[in-house]
Amino acid sequence: MLKKTLNKISSITLFFITIATTEVEALETIFNADITVDSSFIDNNTFSKNVIRGLLNVGFETNLTNLIGKQSYISVGYAVQRGEQGSDIAIDIQGFSNIDEQDFNHAYEVIFAVKLNKKLFIKLGQMDANSDFAFTEYGLEFINSSMGVSPTIQGLPTYPQPSIGIYSQYKLNSAITTRLGYYESSAKYNHFDDFFSIAEVQWHYQGNSSVKLGAWNHSYLESSDRISASSTDIYIVADHYFNEKFSAFMQWGQAKKKVVAVDQHFSIGVNYQ
Structure with missing residues (x-):
């Protein structure tokens, strides 16, 4: 039943892509593209090597508000990554570059989003969950993977492969x-x-x-004794703004040791401009 529902979500998403392309004269569409390139020098006491990798993102966002009558949009993105994977050479436990990955090119995100009222916002489609969960606002400028998402959160659908799902946001008030x-x-x-x-x-x-403060659950993780198990754990992210020049952040996460490679994670950082 759930598989059929998710397949319907995918079909609905493709339907709105068709609307966006056929009604382009009536709908506002913004096209975007960006490229990121970074380099790392690796010295593992056996050999030294310079590693370069790059990521290209292209896509568009179409405003559907006039068509649907509620504030809404469809967003489509495609990603291409090329270069050596430095983490394989350095043999680290988590990628030291946010774009470190085996070469790929595929549709990255295909999202339909609608604001149903002043408090409730919903998205469905293929999406990067780390864009909405478990990220630190003032850690985004760091290229280390651990600053992007805690390694204790196992199975979070994020780079390099987002997945199909549904997201909802509800504003209780101006603070929560x-x-x-x-x-x-x-x-x-x-x-x-x-x-x-x-x-x-x-x-x-x-x-x-x-x-x-967040809590997550991942079904069918394989434990250290090769038994399938569901894992449920928590994380905390704090961002503090001092002034225009100075900000700081903190992350903490934990997970069951039997089903994850990293069961405790803590990081702290500062920005000065």
């Missing part, structure tokens, strides 16, 4: 926002027999400062 997400797990892409769910509460306690 809740988020819920349910996705087909990126571990078994498009198999629809392994799922990842996540919930997050964000408290804006001072201007651009906030604290996020």
Whole structure:
């Protein structure tokens, strides 16, 4: 039943792509493209090597508000990555570059989003869950993977392969926002027999400062004794804004040791401009 539902979501998404392309004269469409290139020098006491990798993102976003009558849009993105994977050479436990990955090119995100009222916002389609959950606002400029997402959160559908799911955001008031997400797990892409769910509460306690408390569940993780098990754990992300020049962030996460490679994670960082 769930597999049929997710297939319907995919069909609905393709339907809105057709609308966006056939009604382009009536709808506002913004096209975008960006490229990121970074280089790392690796010295592992056996040999030294310079590694270069690049990521190209292209896509468009079409405003559907005039067509549907509610504030809404469809967003489509395509990604191309090329270069050596430095993490394989360095043999680190988590990628030291956010774009480190084996070469790929595929549709990255295909999203339909609608704001149903002043408080409720919904997205469905293929999406990167890390764009909405478990990220630190003031850690985005760092290229390390650990600053992007805690390695304790196993199965979060994110780079390099987002997955099909549904996301909802509800603003209780000006200070508190809740988020819920349910996705087909990126571990078994498009198999629809392994799922990842996540919930997050964000408290804006001072201007651009906030604290996020999240809980996640991943079904059918393989434990250290090769028994399938579901894992449920929590994380905390804090972003503090001091002034225009200075900001800081903190991350903490934990997970069951039997089913993850990293069961505890803590990071702290500062920005000065």
